[in-house]
Amino acid sequence: MEYEVVIGIETHVQLKTQSKMWCGCANAFGAEPNTQVCPVCLGLPGVLPVANEEALRLTTLTGLLLNCTIARYAKFDRKNYFYPDAPKNYQITQYDKPSTFKGFLDFEFQGGIARVNITRAHLEEDVGKNFHFDRSSGVDFNRAGVPLLEIVSEPEITSADMAHEYLNALKEVLTYGGISDCDMEKGMVRCDVNVSVRPKGQTALGAKIEIKNMNSFSGARRALEYEIPRQIEVVSKGGKLSQETRRWNDEAGITETMRSKEQAHDYRYFPEPDLMPFAPDDDWIASVQRRVVELPLARKQRFMRDFDLPAADAQAFVWDVPLGNYFERAAQQTKSPKTVANWVINNLRARLTETQTTLENLKFPPESLVDLTGLIESGKISTKIAQDVFIEMFNSGEPPSAIVEKSGLSQVSDVDALGKFCDEAIASNPKSVGDYRAGKVAALNALKGQVMKLTKGKANPNLVGEILENKLKN
Amino acid sequence: MSTLNQLTISALSTRLNHREVSAREAMTSCLDRIHQVDGDVHAFLSIDEADALAQADAADHAIANGEGPQRPLLGVPIAIKDVLAVRNQPLGCASKILAGYRSPFDATVIEKIKAAGAIVFGRLNMDEFAMGSSTENSAFVTTRNPWDLSRIPGGSSGGSAAAVAADECFASLGSDTGGSIRQPAALCGCVGLKPTYGRVSRYGLVAFASSLDQIGPFTKDVHDSALLLNILSGLDPRDSTSVPEPVPDYTKALDGNIKGLKIGLPKEYMIGGLDPEVKSAVRTAVDQLQKLGAEVVEISLPHTDYAAATYYIIAPAEASANLARFDGIRYGTRVDASDPLELYSRTRGAGFGPEVKRRIILGTYVLSSGYYDAFYLRAQKVRTLIREDFLKAFKTVDAIVTPTTPTAAFKVGEKSDDPLQMYLSDIFTISCNLAGICGLSLPCGFTKDPQLPIGLQLLGKPFGEETILKLAHAYEQANPWHHQKPLLR
Numbered sequence: 001m002e003y004e005v006v007i008g009i010e011t012h013v014q015l016k017t018q019s020k021m022w023c024g025c026a027n028a029f030g031a032e033p034n035t036q037v038c039p040v041c042l043g044l045p046g047v048l049p050v051a052n053e054e055a056l057r058l059t060t061l062t063g064l065l066l067n068c069t070i071a072r073y074a075k076f077d078r079k080n081y082f083y084p085d086a087p088k089n090y091q092i093t094q095y096d097k098p099s100t101f102k103g104f105l106d107f108e109f110q111g112g113i114a115r116v117n118i119t120r121a122h123l124e125e126d127v128g129k130n131f132h133f134d135r136s137s138g139v140d141f142n143r144a145g146v147p148l149l150e151i152v153s154e155p156e157i158t159s160a161d162m163a164h165e166y167l168n169a170l171k172e173v174l175t176y177g178g179i180s181d182c183d184m185e186k187g188m189v190r191c192d193v194n195v196s197v198r199p200k201g202q203t204a205l206g207a208k209i210e211i212k213n214m215n216s217f218s219g220a221r222r223a224l225e226y227e228i229p230r231q232i233e234v235v236s237k238g239g240k241l242s243q244e245t246r247r248w249n250d251e252a253g254i255t256e257t258m259r260s261k262e263q264a265h266d267y268r269y270f271p272e273p274d275l276m277p278f279a280p281d282d283d284w285i286a287s288v289q290r291r292v293v294e295l296p297l298a299r300k301q302r303f304m305r306d307f308d309l310p311a312a313d314a315q316a317f318v319w320d321v322p323l324g325n326y327f328e329r330a331a332q333q334t335k336s337p338k339t340v341a342n343w344v345i346n347n348l349r350a351r352l353t354e355t356q357t358t359l360e361n362l363k364f365p366p367e368s369l370v371d372l373t374g375l376i377e378s379g380k381i382s383t384k385i386a387q388d389v390f391i392e393m394f395n396s397g398e399p400p401s402a403i404v405e406k407s408g409l410s411q412v413s414d415v416d417a418l419g420k421f422c423d424e425a426i427a428s429n430p431k432s433v434g435d436y437r438a439g440k441v442a443a444l445n446a447l448k449g450q451v452m453k454l455t456k457g458k459a460n461p462n463l464v465g466e467i468l469e470n471k472l473k474n
Numbered sequence: 475m476s477t478l479n480q481l482t483i484s485a486l487s488t489r490l491n492h493r494e495v496s497a498r499e500a501m502t503s504c505l506d507r508i509h510q511v512d513g514d515v516h517a518f519l520s521i522d523e524a525d526a527l528a529q530a531d532a533a534d535h536a537i538a539n540g541e542g543p544q545r546p547l548l549g550v551p552i553a554i555k556d557v558l559a560v561r562n563q564p565l566g567c568a569s570k571i572l573a574g575y576r577s578p579f580d581a582t583v584i585e586k587i588k589a590a591g592a593i594v595f596g597r598l599n600m601d602e603f604a605m606g607s608s609t610e611n612s613a614f615v616t617t618r619n620p621w622d623l624s625r626i627p628g629g630s631s632g633g634s635a636a637a638v639a640a641d642e643c644f645a646s647l648g649s650d651t652g653g654s655i656r657q658p659a660a661l662c663g664c665v666g667l668k669p670t671y672g673r674v675s676r677y678g679l680v681a682f683a684s685s686l687d688q689i690g691p692f693t694k695d696v697h698d699s700a701l702l703l704n705i706l707s708g709l710d711p712r713d714s715t716s717v718p719e720p721v722p723d724y725t726k727a728l729d730g731n732i733k734g735l736k737i738g739l740p741k742e743y744m745i746g747g748l749d750p751e752v753k754s755a756v757r758t759a760v761d762q763l764q765k766l767g768a769e770v771v772e773i774s775l776p777h778t779d780y781a782a783a784t785y786y787i788i789a790p791a792e793a794s795a796n797l798a799r800f801d802g803i804r805y806g807t808r809v810d811a812s813d814p815l816e817l818y819s820r821t822r823g824a825g826f827g828p829e830v831k832r833r834i835i836l837g838t839y840v841l842s843s844g845y846y847d848a849f850y851l852r853a854q855k856v857r858t859l860i861r862e863d864f865l866k867a868f869k870t871v872d873a874i875v876t877p878t879t880p881t882a883a884f885k886v887g888e889k890s891d892d893p894l895q896m897y898l899s900d901i902f903t904i905s906c907n908l909a910g911i912c913g914l915s916l917p918c919g920f921t922k923d924p925q926l927p928i929g930l931q932l933l934g935k936p937f938g939e940e941t942i943l944k945l946a947h948a949y950e951q952a953n954p955w956h957h958q959k960p961l962l963r
Contacts, residue, residue, distance in 0.1 A: 039579050043799045045572065045680040046559040046581060048713050078795050080841070084814050089798035139803065268841035270850060273684035273792055275714050 002200040003232045007163050007193060007224065008119075008155035011170060012148050013180045014126060014188040015058045020145040021125045022049030022092070027147070029186040033131075033140035041145035043087030048274050051076075055147035056099065056278060058179050059123045060288045062149060063100025065177045065295060066118050073279050074099040076123075076272040081265050084137070085128040087144050095269040098122035099278070105153075106297055107169030109162055113297070116166050117154040124148050143187075149179070155194065155205070160224035167191065167217040172296045176321075190215050195224060196241075197231045206231070207241040211255055214248050223248040227255050299324070307337035316345055322359045323349060330366035339373045347387075351394050363397025372400040379460055380404065415467065418451070418459055422467045425450035436472055444468060479503035479641045480959065483550050483698040486644055490549045491542040497533035497549030500644070501526055501593055504551045508596075508642045511962050514623055516615045517637035519556055519597040520564055526551065526595035533591060541591070546701060548591025553643035555634045556597040557604055558689065559678035560584050567680050568612040569602045571825025572806045581678020582710045583647060583689050590705045598633030598646060602827045603797060604654055604682040606630050607899045610890045611829040618886070619662060620960040622924050625883040628658030628899075631692070635662035638692045639927075640962060645702060646692045651682050652785050653878075653903025655690045656915035660878035660929020663917045663958070665693045665946070667703060670936045671910035672717035675710030681796040683789035684715075686907040695956050696916060696947040700724035703939060719937050727940040728947040733767035735945060738871035742778035743902060749881040755919035755928040756877045759949060763875070766948050773871060775863040780856050781905040782897060787840050787853035788908070794837030800825065832893065861909040868911075868935045873942050876902050878915040878929030902931060912939050916946045917955035927955075 017027050023040035040047045063070050077095035103118040126146040131138045151170065157163045171182045171189060182189050191214050196206035211227060214220045227246070234241055243261040294302070296318045303314035303324070317324025327344045331337040348369070352359065372389060375381045381389060381404055392403045425447050426433055435443035444465065451464045478500060481489070489495045505523055512518055533549035542548050556566050559577035561584075566572040580588065588594055601611035609617040609632030617632040619625040620640040627636040631648030635658035638646050648655045650668035659666025667690045674689045681687060691702035704725065709718040739760065744753070764770050802808035802821030809820035826834070840849035867874060879899055889895045906913040911933055918930035930949070934942035950956055 042804060044578070044805070045565055045567070045575070045799070046577065046579075046678040048677050048715075050712060050714050080795055080798065082798065082801065082814070082818055084801075084803050087799065087804070088795075089801055090795045266843045268794075268838065268843070268846075270791060270795070270841055270846070273715075274681075 001236065003197045003235065004200045005158055005195065005197050005228050006155045006205055007157035007159075007195045009153045009157065009163060009166065009194070009220075010192040011151045011153075011167065012126075012190045012192075013151065013174055013182065015055050015147040015149055016178060016180050017052055017054045017058065017147055019052060021052050021055055021123075021147040022145055025145065029183075029188075031142055033138070034142065036142040037144070041087065042141055049092060049272075051275060051278070052147055055123060056280075057288050057291075058147075059099045059121065059149055060280065060285065061177055061291050062121050062151070062174065062179050063103065064289060064292050065173055065179075066100070066103040066105055066121060066151070068100040068103030068118060068121060070280070070285055071097060071099050071101065073097060073277055075277040076275045077269045078272050080268040083127070084139050085130050085144070087128065087141060091124060091127065092272050092275070093124035093150075094122035097277070105166065105169060105173065107165055108297065109165045114162065114165070116156050119152040119154050121149055121151045124150060155196075160221045160228065163193065163224055164217055164221040167220060169297070171217075176296055177293055178291070184216055187215055191217075191220055193220055193224060195227055195231070197228065197235060206235070207243050209241065209243065210245045211248050212245055212258065219248060219250055222250070222253065223255055226253060230255070307331050307341065309338060309341055313338075313341045313345060316349075320349070326359055326362075326366055330369045333367060333370045334373060336373060336377065339377075340369060343369055343373060343390075347390055351390075355394075363395075364393050364399070368393055368399055375400055375404060379462075382457065382461060385457055415463070418455075418464055418467055419471075421451045421454045421459065422447075422464065422471055424454060426468070426471060433472065444472075477503065477641075479507045479644075480694075481644065482694045483547070483644050483701060486550055487542070487546065487548070490537055493537070497530040497537065497593065498527065500549060501530035501551050501595070504595075504641075504643050507640070511620075511640050512642060514618060514962070515620055515636050515640050515642070516617045517598055517627075517633040517640065517642055518553070519566065519568060519599050519612075519614060519633070521596045522563060525563075526593055529593040529595070533593060536591065545589075545591035547587055547705065549593065550591065550644050551593040551595055552587060553596040553598050553634070553637050553646040554584070554594060555600055555631050555646065555648045557600060557649050557680045557682075558584060558647060559680070560594055564597055565680065566597065567603045568600045568609075568614060569800075569825065569827070569830070570613045570807055571800045571822070573825075575806045577678075579678065581689075582675035582712060583706050584678060586705050587647075587702075596637070596643065598631070598637055598648075600633055600648075601630035601654075602830050603680070603793070604630040604649055604651055604687075605793070605829050605833055607653070607657060607896050608884075608886075608890065609633065610886065611827055613827050616886055619883045619926075620962050621663065621926050622883065624885055625926070626661070626886055626888075628661035628879070628883065630654040630658075631666075632658045632662075634692045635659050635664055635666065638662070638664045638694060639960060641959070645694070645698055647689060648692055649679055649682075649687055649689050650903075650907065651686045651789060652907050653900040655692065656878050656903050656906075656913055656929065656931060657900055659692055660915045660917075660931070661883040661927065663920075663927030663929075663955070663960070665696055665699045665914065665916045665950075665956070667691055667693075667699045667914045667939070667943075668906065668912060669703060669707065669939060670717075670912040670934075671907075672715055673719070673912070673937065673939070674706045675708070675713040675716045677710055677712040681792075683792040684796060685792060686785075686789060688907075696943060696950050697725060697728055699914070700728055700943045700947075703943075717937075722940060724940060724943055727944040729944070730948050730951060731767070732763070732945055732948045735768045735873065735941065736871040737763060737768050737770050737945070738773035738867055738874045739770060740773050740775045740778065740867070740874060740876060742775050743876045745880070745901070747880045747898065747901075748877065749921075751921045752877050752879070752881060752928050756875070756930060759918040759930045760875055762952060763945065763949055766952060768945065771871060773867045773874065775860075775867060775874075775905070777856065777859045777863050778905060781860055781908060782901060784853045784856045784860065784908060785900075785904045786836070786897060787849050788857060790833040790837030791841050791850050791853075792837070794834045794841065797826075797830065797834055829893070857908050860905055864905070864909040864911055864933070868938075872935075873938070873945055874933040876931045876933065878902060878931040882921045882926035882928055906933055911936055912942060914942045914946055916950055917958075918949075918953070919955060920958075
């Protein structure tokens with residue numbers, strides 16, 4: 001029998017805010033243990049939480065980027081469980097009234113576009129971190145109270161690879177939108193994966209098995225690559241799977257049982273009485289709307305469509321947004337955006353890197369790049385000369401036509417003037433002339449090279465070729 | 475001629491500003507009184523006398539600098555219930571689980587009274603984590619009623635009420651979740667005010683039931699209550715449930731003119747268990763209010779019968795989460811064990827008293843999967859109905875008058891074995907917290923034998939503190955009750 005896989009993913013992402021979710025402590029990674037703490041995030045007796053408005057904005061922004069509905073009434077709830085890293089032994093989260101819900105994420109997968117629906121994206125708080133020593137344990141509460149966004153996908157992912165691509169696409173959207181730095185090394189993104197298998201064609205879902213707390217996307221993929229065959233094997237041998245929570249053991253490369261359904265927590269959710277419900281008005285939502293950016297996939301598709309760029313060029317402008325924006329300003333003024341794209345990617349980007357310059361400090365405007373490609377296309381300068389003009393333009397910021405004018409770099413296209421140089425080349429290179437006349441077409445290039453040398457590279461090479469051919473025929 | 479420690483805040487302030495007495499003398503008069511009577515009353519769990527006297531000296535300096543007129547509590551000793559955070563002072567909630575814990579910060583109300591010049595001193599006894607009506611649930615000692623030492627002072631703010639009644643301080647702060655200010659104020663014969671939910675910041679109040687808790691003052695008369703409310707009230711950016719309602723000068727409302735004010739008598743409050751002496755004292759008080767110009771009408775609060783049941787679902791539910799942080803990991807008592815779960819059980823098993831455990835278990839139960847809808851959700855719906863009862867009543871009346879408690883102070887041990895009987899002593903005060911409105915208790919007479927104070931409760935609209943203070947003041951000024959002092963040797 002053939003089996004199919006159903007995967008849903010819960011992704012936890014630390015939001016990029018200055019301060020923590022309920023207090024003014026810094027939201028920053030890497031400080032000495034328990035140095036970024038205060039009575040509020042330590043859960044000392046008598047403290048109260050006050051919601052970080054930027055975290056609420058970033059949550060709404062995420063909702064907008066993931067095509068979600070934005071709740072006009074959201075609230076916070078307490079999720080009760082005891083664990084040493086939880087300062088209050090309850091986590092403040094959004095249970096039945098999340099800030100955003102019902103959206104989707106499109107991403108490139110197996111040569112097409114895949115869509116995974118998003119159930120909800122809700123705001124909560126991170127917990128501290130436990131450390132275990134030889135004879136004792138310790139808790140670092142620096143991370144406790146960092147704003148955390150949980151993004152829940154519908155169970156629509158059908159393979160380990162698709163899960164991996166979904167996670168990468170989600171990360172790209174979140175970094176793109178300025179929601180999170182998504183630094184995996186710093187634990188800014190963690191995910192739980194729900195996976196089940198069922199005979200192909202069956203509508204009812206198989207037993208849901210949750211693999212908890214993976215802190216890398218490749219780990220999530222490896223866990224699924226282990227877990228899916230494991231489940232299929234059990235089921236195909238007539239065995240029964242039951243709902244449970246497992247953990248991924250990265251070193252052993254296997255998943256292990258953490259707790260069964262019977263041991264599942266009862267979180268006893270109830271509305272957080274210390275916080276008022278959040279009911280954003282039109283103006284507030286509009287103010288977040290203004291922060292919406294174009295998503296990576298949409299940008300790539302637009303660059304390919306509007307400027308006729310190959311996928312690789314468009315992707316370059318997705319990865320480097322300022323460079324892409326710069327290109328776009330230039331491309332709107334030219335009929336050959338591909339040529340401009342080549343200059344931006346091959347020359348401008350390289351030069352910026354070499355000189356460690358940022359685009360903001362660039363001395364010439366996009367128009368100059370358009371002028372430069374225009375000079376080449378009209379035959380005024382050669383591609384080779386254009387390289388020199390570009391360097392000069394990069395250094396001084398002067399418009400390319402002015403540089404060409406000033407330095408006499410303009411390509412010689414005067415037939416009479418070039419004729420004299422051609423005569424000179426023919427006279428001084430009898431061997432090449434002989435070879436050519438004997439049928440060696442390539443010998444013409446040697447003569448062309450001579451003319452170019454005589455004109456210090458300023459001659460129009462195509463025109464030189466034509467003149468030489470005419471002269472040698474006679 | 476009353477002794478210094480018997481004065482009201484306003485009388486003391488006048489003398490301090492006229493340099494007739496010093497803050498040090500005021501503080502010393504309280505400490506002397508405490509040394510004299512607190513061995514019997516047990517209102518205080520601890521006192522940092524050196525710190526109190528140092529604050530008094532600082533206040534005397536400030537008075538000498540002429541700061542008195544701008545700082546209405548300058549040099550006034552005020553004692554604090556052990557549930558409010560005072561920087562560098564113990565914060566124990568009368569529980570073993572917080573043994574040795576000192577707060578690193580001031581509650582907002584403490585910041586405010588300190589800014590107004592108060593000498594903040596002492597940790598006042600209470601029922602553990604404010605759960606109880608007699609202080610018998612304190613892990614350390616039962617406070618005694620200054621009017622009869624064999625009786626309880628009420629609770630949970632029993633220490634706060636007894637300290638004011640016994641003149642061990644000029645005023646005190648307490649907290650009220652289901653009557654914990656008004657009930658002990660009534661049983662000890664002082665003025666206790668529970669402000670509207672959101673009127674006073676809860677930041678620094680160790681939470682029992684977050685949606686019900688409010689901080690309020692215990693004072694010797696209504697004017698002092700208004701004076702303290704002026705200082706305690708206002709929006710606090712650290713408390714999201716505090717309200718940006720403007721703060722009037724509450725003392726300005728105390729003009730004695732209650733002509734035309736409409737008072738409602740809820741028919742549901744004349745219950746069977748109401749003590750005849752209490753009933754008659756309240757009746758007389760209502761008649762007097764009428765003579766003073768108020769109009770009295772009967773009203774109905776039809777969901778009154780459900781208040782106690784609703785309260786004993788919502789309050790424990792919130793408490794079960796609020797008290798989860800006392801786990802032995804970061805502060806307070808820890809009973810070591812080999813794994814976290816065992817450490818929690820041992821620590822909490824040893825640290826919490828039976829009533830606290832009872833409520834945590836109750837709260838955990840009503841929030842459990844499968845029971846939430848039947849208990850917690852339904853209780854929230856009934857809570858809305860109770861609030862609507864009051865809002866509807868306040869469309870026709872300016873205030874509601876009831877007894878504060880069904881009986882005067884009962885004997886120590888009388889109800890401590892029967893939680894349900896104990897819960898019923900809060901029957902008149904609970905609805906006010908569920909509805910989020912304001913309420914005040916003031917003395918309205920005494921029982922005959924023994925002589926025990928009887929409390930009159932005035933309930934007001936949301937942010938209607940001016941009205942109930944005005945009525946209370948008019949009544950108080952027409953009566954001798956607030957001048958009477960317990961004998962206490």
